[in-house]
Amino acid sequence: MASSSTFKAPNGNNQASHVMNGGMNSGLTVNLHPLPILNISEHWNRARSSSDPRPKVLGALLGTQTGREVSVTNSFELVHLASPVSAGGPTDLTFLDQEFLSTRKEQFKQVFPTLDLVGWYTIGQEPSAHDMHVHKQLADTIETCVFLLFHPEIPPSSQSLPIKVYESAFTEDGRTEGGLVPLDYGVETGEAERIAVDGVARGTTDESLVVGNLITQRNAVKMLYDRIRVLVQYVSATVDKTIPVDHTILRQISAVLSSLPVMSTPEFTSELKTEHEDVQLTSYLTDVIRQLDALNEYAEKHHQVTRSTGEGLEGHGRTRGPMNDWAGRRW
Missing domain, CATH: 3.40.140.10 (Cytidine Deaminase, domain 2)
Known part of the structure; x- marks a missing residue:
């Protein structure tokens, strides 16, 4: 005391x-x-x-x-x-x-x-x-x-x-x-907390603070993804009866899933829908810009081919005119 x-x-x-x-x-x-x-x-x-x-x-x-x-x-x-x-x-x-x-x-x-x-x-x-x-x-x-x-x-x-x-x-x-x-x-400490603390302890000597935080978050998400993939593979193998059923492990997986927070409020659904639409719109704009760039490159090459073809016809003594241009294009 x-x-x-x-x-x-x-x-x-x-x-x-x-x-x-x-x-x-x-x-x-x-x-x-x-x-x-x-x-x-x-x-x-x-x-x-x-x-x-x-x-x-x-x-x-x-x-x-x-x-x-x-x-x-x-x-x-x-x-x-x-x-x-x-x-x-x-x-x-x-x-x-x-x-x-x-x-x-x-x-x-x-x-x-x-x-x-x-x-x-x-x-x-x-x-x-x-x-x-x-x-x-x-x-x-x-x-x-x-x-x-x-x-x-x-x-x-x-x-x-x-x-x-x-x-x-x-x-x-x-x-x-x-x-x-x-x-x-x-x-x-739990496993996820040890990963986070280890990321904080490493510091950001060579990168900026923002980059360091992003790297830490990426590593944590990757670790979570790997763990989830292991659980999915185990459950799939159990369903396919390629491995024996272990009810203790299945109950532990069910307890982990039950502890996850479930958000079903209208505000959360609306915000999630808005963010999904923003991501889709950004993806569509990226595709449109990529296609416009390809079209511009094609038009530039077509213009160069047309110009070189016209100069070749003039080198053979043909005169320029509407009919000759039509004939050149036919040729």
């Missing part, structure tokens, strides 16, 4: 640590996926490049919870409002835009129906009073609210991730206290 300590707040005031030394955690296990970690890092890099000298970075964590195990697989940024309070308390407390949070949560739910809001993240060394204020706003609506603190100024020599994970402190009778307790966490 971490002990209480003090730290230097950004505004220069000493504040007591909000990490409880007498609290208890609920036995929660947290597994972090690479995507939210990369999202948080990218969010911080954009924030510190802005004109704001003290940018506030806040975001929501999406994932799944099975029993006392939480898997954090995605994230999105949060909109916040600063509101001054009366003298004697913290100033510029952060208030979340609840309407924006609800809208974004519903949007992600449509695309990723299995993911729920499991917590939030921010930037800092230790939890502050401002962080506790935000945590309470989310803990009121999330049964098990995970708080991830990202510390970007950790020394490069450190062998651990610059991340700390907390949850609300509990007493022995199960009641929550006004503080946080640290949680152990692990990093969990």
Whole structure:
């Protein structure tokens, strides 16, 4: 159990640590996926490049919870409002835009129906009073609210991730206290995530950033295509009875297909139809331009042959005229 300590707040005031030394955690296990970690890092890099000298970075964590195990697989940024309070308390407390949070949560739910809001993240060394204020706003609506603190100024020599994970402190009778307790966490990756992380780690030393991103996406799509082709070949061989039926593998394939999001809304259908028509129109225009170029080349060659034929007739003593031109063409 971490002990209480003090730290230097950004505004220069000493504040007591909000990490409880007498609290208890609920036995929660947290597994972090690479995507939210990369999202948080990218969010911080954009924030510190802005004109704001003290940018506030806040975001929501999406994932799944099975029993006392939480898997954090995605994230999105949060909109916040600063509101001054009366003298004697913290100033510029952060208030979340609840309407924006609800809208974004519903949007992600449509695309990723299995993911729920499991917590939030921010930037800092230790939890502050401002962080506790935000945590309470989310803990009121999330049964098990995970708080991830990202510390970007950790020394490069450190062998651990610059991340700390907390949850609300509990007493022995199960009641929550006004503080946080640290949680152990692990990093969990799937095959597709390992491919993406490997592409990011390679960097873009010889190409531009755009080219590097396109190459990474192409490699990921190619890998996905190869895996799908293997599944199609296996199912086809099973249908043709060239290989024995393995119901375990077939159930796994069915589970993968069932987890894919299905978009059947009119807006999605209309947008897909529009993009398909644009692609077809571009293909038709390419064919027309190619045919016009071939026709222009044919007309140029025909003109050269006609001109050389007329000059040959003049070399044989024929005079130019309408009849001679007709006779030349007949000849």
